[in-house]
Amino acid sequence: MAHQAHSYHMVDPSPWPIFGAASALLTTSGLAMWFHYNSTQLLIMGLTSMLLVMLQWWRDIVRESTFQGHHTLTVQKGLRYGMILFITSEAFFFLGFFWAFFHSSLVPTPELGGQWPPMGVKPLNPLEVPLLNTAILLASGVTVTWAHHSITEGNRKQAIHALTLTILLGFYFTALQATEYYEAPFSIADSVYGSTFFVATGFHGLHVIIGSSFLSTCLLRLIKFHFTSNHHFGFEAAAWYWHFVDVIWLFLYMTIYWWGS
Amino acid sequence: LRQISRRTISTASRRQFENRVPEKQKLFQEDNGIPVHLKGGLMDALLYKVTMGLSVFGTAYVVYELLVASMPKKQK
Numbered sequence: 001m002a003h004q005a006h007s008y009h010m011v012d013p014s015p016w017p018i019f020g021a022a023s024a025l026l027t028t029s030g031l032a033m034w035f036h037y038n039s040t041q042l043l044i045m046g047l048t049s050m051l052l053v054m055l056q057w058w059r060d061i062v063r064e065s066t067f068q069g070h071h072t073l074t075v076q077k078g079l080r081y082g083m084i085l086f087i088t089s090e091a092f093f094f095l096g097f098f099w100a101f102f103h104s105s106l107v108p109t110p111e112l113g114g115q116w117p118p119m120g121v122k123p124l125n126p127l128e129v130p131l132l133n134t135a136i137l138l139a140s141g142v143t144v145t146w147a148h149h150s151i152t153e154g155n156r157k158q159a160i161h162a163l164t165l166t167i168l169l170g171f172y173f174t175a176l177q178a179t180e181y182y183e184a185p186f187s188i189a190d191s192v193y194g195s196t197f198f199v200a201t202g203f204h205g206l207h208v209i210i211g212s213s214f215l216s217t218c219l220l221r222l223i224k225f226h227f228t229s230n231h232h233f234g235f236e237a238a239a240w241y242w243h244f245v246d247v248i249w250l251f252l253y254m255t256i257y258w259w260g261s
Numbered sequence: 262l263r264q265i266s267r268r269t270i271s272t273a274s275r276r277q278f279e280n281r282v283p284e285k286q287k288l289f290q291e292d293n294g295i296p297v298h299l300k301g302g303l304m305d306a307l308l309y310k311v312t313m314g315l316s317v318f319g320t321a322y323v324v325y326e327l328l329v330a331s332m333p334k335k336q337k
Contacts, residue, residue, distance in 0.1 A: 013296055014298055023315075033326060048315060049315045052308065052311065063297050067288070067289035224281070
């Protein structure tokens with residue numbers, strides 16, 4: 001059997017990239033069909049195939065790393081660069097929505113009554129549930145760091161406890177935000193206030209759900225002995241993403257919830 | 262690449278979970294030429310076929326719907 005003379009990972013041929021592209025086509029076309037022709041068939045097909053591709057592609061990466069040993073330090077370095085670049089791109093994504101918020105709120109138009117919050121809009125009290133949510137996410141940042149330290153120290157039981165607590169805090173945040181959305185006296189249709197509020201916090205909530213899913217996958221892998229005390233990049237990536245989600249919330253809280261009320 | 266044997270976090274806890282990683286490592290390092298996305302067994306092949314079916318059929322369906330949507334509806 002020939003062995004490679006380099007430390008990079010030449011992957012096996014895989015169908016997931018092209019199927020992923022197909023699922024993106026189905027999902028975007030499905031959205032168009034839903035918006036214009038009230039038909040959800042394509043959208044459902046798209047989202048289902050997207051889920052299938054994600055599960056199998058990431059399953060294969062776990063196989064290539066934990067079971068086949070392909071993730072050398074060189075490969076890991078590349079993955080670290082990749083995750084940092086991805087998170088940076090997400091930061092720019094949110095930057096756009098913050099720009100939109102400041103565009104509308106710094107110079108409120110006459111249609112809004114020349115004030116922010118606009119005439120007739122009763123904003124949420126930032127010292128109530130939003131403050132609790134801030135505390136929850138900050139605490140989850142502590143628990144995920146605790147989990148990381150437990151992993152590097154080889155303490156399996158504590159790592160599992162700390163990561164579980166992190167995930168539970170994430171679920172608690174999501175549940176509270178859901179009730180806030182339900183109880184809010186304003187909707188997305190209530191002028192540009194509603195648009196900026198729900199689009200910015202809504203995308204943030206989606207990222208909390210994505211982060212919680214990533215952490216849950218790590219918990220499963222942690223329980224199944226996939227991580228070693230000095231090689232657990234999947235967990236580190238999930239922790240970076242979670243800290244990013246926390247930071248975005250802090251900006252949301254300070255600007256939209258607090259300054260904007 | 263030399264096979265790297267991994268030391269896991271702790272010695273196997275007898276209570277609940279046994280460390281099955283070595284078994285998986287043996288399965289996925291078997292020199293049988295099967296690509297990683299099918300190497301786990303029958304379930305892999307099934308999931309692959311379902312995903313492929315959905316993607317291929319879906320793409321054809323999109324092309325059809327685009328053709329229909331781009332044709333003017335004949336009035337009267």
